[in-house]
Amino acid sequence: MNKKILSLLVLFFGVLFVAQAQNDGKIRVKGVVLDEVTRQPIEFANIGILGTVAGVATDMDGRFELVVSERLATYMMRVSAVGYASDEMKLYEARDKGEVQIFLKPMTYGIHEVDVTAESLVLKRLLQNVVNNIGRNYIPRPYNYEGYFEYGVRINDGEKKSKEAIVDIYDSEGYRRSNVEDAFKALNYNFSQVRRSEEMTSATDGLIFFDDIITADIVRNTRNILDLENYRDFKLKSKGKFLYEGDSVQIVTYECLKPSLSNSGTTFVTKYSGEIYVELKNYAVIKNVMRITSSAFNLLGRNLILAGNSPRHEVMATITTNYKKVSSYYFLSGVSMVYTYLDGSDRVKGEMQYQTTKVSVNNTTPIAGRVYFEEVPTDRNFWDRYTIYLEEEE
Known part of the structure; x- marks a missing residue:
């Protein structure tokens, strides 16, 4: 049997869409994972079947769909997310009940008073250890990602206009800290499949906005808290520690006192803060949340300088980046970005989400350049059959 594994539809993450889930021999669970306190959706929460590698993850709206064999009916289903206490239930208790609501309780952190200067030095050393171990923890040589990308935008709470794409990414260097120019030249991407909510009617409709996903990989790219x-x-301040999947994780909150392009990766930035989650066993980043306010918005990416004046202003964005470990290395597993801005008198809200579905290290395919405008025709047969899963390389 070929040792490439389709990981039982999804390995650890990815939203599972099944076109025709039958009741004969199958258990179907659909639901949403919410914060018990705020009732807000939890993105990238893991829904796993204990004793197996079967599982899915929630999308940026906290939703998931799981279809597994009837023989797993008595198995326990565990729901976990970084920063929350896990929840478990028997799979048969959640089956075929419409949309199941699962509430996770946020972790509480008992933080004692510490000397601010001493704490800051300790946290700086922690982040230095993260940087020093990038070559050991993350893919150190050329690699390919394949992933699912969705972009949506609505104006003044109107109808959402969306686009989905299958993205192929190539990094000719692998994970290492390099200058902005070298990183830009090394990271390229294109699109093999695209689906739109409506037909293209203007040049703007062909824009993809994927540079912001690439930039959100703070381990691979510079101009962020790891510089x-x-x-x-x-x-820097400690928010405390907690156990996640058996490992101790340190949360470090950060606030930029002098926001600029060089330390935030965003032009016209006025405020910049966030939280970084570091696994202490390996000094690996498993999650980062950035909150950015800026005075202008560029359709081609937040790190590009605008040419001339723009009517787009009052920009607020939250960018969440997640990493997972499979086999030997951690990799970029998912990114979400939610932002708003004013375009003249219109309030625009945008949402992006990306999930890696394939990582290739041993058999790589170079890609030249980046595609900022696409005219890929929609292959409806492909999308009718498409399922998001991770294909693990041998």
Whole structure:
């Protein structure tokens, strides 16, 4: 049997869409995972079947769909997310009940009073250890990602206009800290499949906005909290520790005191803060949340300088990046971005989500350049059959 594994539809993450889920021999669970306190959706929560590798993950709206064999009916289903206490239930208790609501309780952190200067130095050393171990924890040589990308935008709470794409990414260097120019040249991407909610009617409809996903990979890219030469620009504070999947995780909150393009990756930035989650066993980042406010918005990416004046202003964005470990290395498993801005008198809200579905290290395919405008015809047969899953390389 070929050792490439389709990981029982999804390995650890990815939203599972099944076109025709039958009741004969199958258990179907659909639901949404919510914060018990705020009732807000939890993105990238893992829904796994204990004793197996079967599982899915929630999308940016906290929703999931799981279809497994009837023989697993008595198995336990565990729901977990970074920063929350896990929940478990028998699979048969959740089957075929419409949309199941699952509430996860946020972790509480008992943080004692510490000397602020001493704490800051400890956290700086922690982040230095993260940077020093990037080559050991993350893919250190050329690799390909394949992933599912969705972009949606609505104006003044009107109808959502969306686009889905299958993205192929190539990094000719692998994970290492390099300057902005070298990283830009090394990271390229194109699109093999595209589906739109409506036909293209203008040049803007062909834009993809994928640079913001690439930039959100703070381990691979610079101009973020892991650039320690900008350490004095940040106020660091411990939010505490918790156990996640058996490993101790440290949460570090950060606030940029002097926001700029060089330390945030965003032009016209006025505020910049966030939280970074570091697994202490390997000094690996497993999650990062950035909150950015800026005075202008560029359709081609938040790190590109605008040419001339723009009517787009009052920009607020939250970018969440997640990493997972499969086999030997951690990799970028998912990114979500939610932002709003004013375009003249119109309030625009945008949403992006990306999930990696394939990682290739041993058999790579180079890609030249980046595609900012696409005219890929929609293959409806492909999308009718498409399921998001991770294909693990041998």
